[in-house]
Amino acid sequence: MFGRLFPGLPPFAEDTADTRARLLELGKPGGVMNPGDDAAGAPPLLNPDNPDPRLVAGFTFLGQFIDHDLTFDLTSRLDRQTAATLVENGRTPVFELDNLYGAGPVAHSFLYADNGGDPTVPAKFLIDAAAPWDVPRNSQNKAIIADPRNDENVIVSQFHFAFMRFHNAVVDRLVAEKKLPPQDIFKKAQQLVRWHYQWIVLHEYLPLIAGEEIVHSLLQVQLGPNPRRFIPVEFSVAAFRFGHSQVRTAYSLNPDFLVVPVFIAAIPAANPDPFDLRGGKRAPRRRVEWDRFFLFKGGDPSRIQQSKRIDTILSGPLFGLPSGPGIPQNFVSLAQRNLLRGLALKLPSGQGMARVLKVPVLSPRDLQDVKSLGFDRQTPPWFYILREAQVFGEGKRLGPVGAHIVAQVFTNLLRRDPDSFLSEQPNWKPTLTSNGKFGMADLLTIAGLAPPPRS
Numbered sequence: 200m201f202g203r204l205f206p207g208l209p210p211f212a213e214d215t216a217d218t219r220a221r222l223l224e225l226g227k228p229g230g231v232m233n234p235g236d237d238a239a240g241a242p243p244l245l246n247p248d249n250p251d252p253r254l255v256a257g258f259t260f261l262g263q264f265i266d267h268d269l270t271f272d273l274t275s276r277l278d279r280q281t282a283a284t285l286v287e288n289g290r291t292p293v294f295e296l297d298n299l300y301g302a303g304p305v306a307h308s309f310l311y312a313d314n315g316g317d318p319t320v321p322a323k324f325l326i327d328a329a330a331p332w333d334v335p336r337n338s339q340n341k342a343i344i345a346d347p348r349n350d351e352n353v354i355v356s357q358f359h360f361a362f363m364r365f366h367n368a369v370v371d372r373l374v375a376e377k378k379l380p381p382q383d384i385f386k387k388a389q390q391l392v393r394w395h396y397q398w399i400v401l402h403e404y405l406p407l408i409a410g411e412e413i414v415h416s417l418l419q420v421q422l423g424p425n426p427r428r429f430i431p432v433e434f435s436v437a438a439f440r441f442g443h444s445q446v447r448t449a450y451s452l453n454p455d456f457l458v459v460p461v462f463i464a465a466i467p468a469a470n471p472d473p474f475d476l477r478g479g480k481r482a483p484r485r486r487v488e489w490d491r492f493f494l495f496k497g498g499d500p501s502r503i504q505q506s507k508r509i510d511t512i513l514s515g516p517l518f519g520l521p522s523g524p525g526i527p528q529n530f531v532s533l534a535q536r537n538l539l540r541g542l543a544l545k546l547p548s549g550q551g552m553a554r555v556l557k558v559p560v561l562s563p564r565d566l567q568d569v570k571s572l573g574f575d576r577q578t579p580p581w582f583y584i585l586r587e588a589q590v591f592g593e594g595k596r597l598g599p600v601g602a603h604i605v606a607q608v609f610t611n612l613l614r615r616d617p618d619s620f621l622s623e624q625p626n627w628k629p630t631l632t633s634n635g636k637f638g639m640a641d642l643l644t645i646a647g648l649a650p651p652p653r654s
């Protein structure tokens with residue numbers, strides 16, 4: 200079940216027809232959050248790149264992938280309020296990649312390659328030889344993976360694929376080393392994959408989005424007695440949905456698939472290879488070249504795409520989600536969904552959270568554009584967190600409330616997990632590289648997905 204970080208704060212608004220109408224107005228296509236961007240291409244002034252050169256586009260999808268490791272709201276409804284503690288989380292609140300491993304090779308054997316019943320062959324993910332760039336799919340193109348949301352768009356889908364290959368490569372290394380009995384190799388590979396992923400989360404991703412200082416200071420805070428581990432709704436429904444603002448209007452995947460809009464809802468679902476980035480499709484031109492998303496050593500910086508700047512503007516395609524894996528169809532504006540979900544889960548206002556955290560509070564002047572909707576003093580927390588990123592973080596990274604919530608949840612989850620590297624071996628350093636450093640480019644290299652060396 201989910202829980203709350205600020206149980207003492209009242210909801211940002213009462214659940215009335217008027218509040219709902221104002222939220223729908225705020226998140227509507229063509230509204231405050233979508234001034235004129237369309238699926239064909241972003242006007243540069245409205246939808247600029249993140250000014251921090253390190254915040255490359257790949258980190259947006261790492262964020263989405265992390266979210267799918269931590270939270271899956273299976274029960275709350277948009278049309279009525281629910282207590283957070285009654286909402287079931289379909290994911291464990293642990294950085295353990297249950298979205299990748301499912302319940303493991305015994306219970307979810309369909310995710311793994313057949314070992315012919317030989318227990319001495321360590322479990323590897325099933326890679327489809329007919330499409331060695333894609334997750335495995337059934338005859339209706341449904342992805343055979345542990346979380347359908349990881350096939351919501353082609354980039355997160357191939358992110359999942361990269362993690363499958365990473366696991367397989369780590370198994371191969373351990374087999375070649377011949378140090379462990381074969382029946383111990385899967386567990387060891389899984390631990391190495393998880394720890395290297397946790398390292399990336401803590402040392403590469405979190406400092407980029409929240410800032411080094413807060414991560415460092417939260418790691419020093421004394422942990423209280425071990426309470427129930429849970430994901431707070433202030434994180435899953437507001438702060439960590441900041442990533443929706445990082446999504447660009449369009450991405451280039453490879454030379455045959457350039458400047459492709461994220462979604463064009465008007466393209467029929469049956470189209471086997473639409474000119475958009477929806478998931479659930481398999482065609483060779485949809486193959487992601489990762490050096491367009493992450494900076495590799497010796498890579499060509501001119502190919503790199505940045506994340507979009509973090510602000511209260513969402514890219515046009517997110518106001519008209521097509522039906523597809525992980526996309527429910529009753530509201531097609533992601534902004535409206537996020538805002539209504541915040542009301543349904545009785546989230547406090549951004550200002551209320553800022554005061555409790557004793558961090559700078561946005562003034563009504565910073566929120567002039569939502570004054571007519573009555574949200575300049577009691578602001579829906581998701582909108583507030585995006586606006587403070589703009590005002591306090593230049594749109595590069597999260598502002599004080601967002602950074603605090605995300606960094607606190609991440610560091611607490613890692614510190615309270617008895618199996619994380621932080622708990623088991625606090626001084627552990629990555630072992631899959633020789634210099635003790637590890638980032639997404641290393642993971643993709645080990646997965647065999649690095650770009651070929653430039654001639």
Ligand code: HEM
Pocket residue numbers: 259260261262263266270271272273351352434435436439440441442443445446461525526527533536537540
């Ligand atoms: C193209 C990219 C993305 C699409 C289309 C997308 C779409 C969605 C949709 C449809 C939902 C359910 C909304 C609701 O009904 O309340 C959702 C939830 C969520 N998204 Fe995204 N998302 C994207 C990227 C991201 C990124 C980059 C992040 C974070 C860095 C993120 C974080 C979340 C979180 C935390 C939830 C709540 C999950 C839960 O608890 O069930 N998303 N997203």
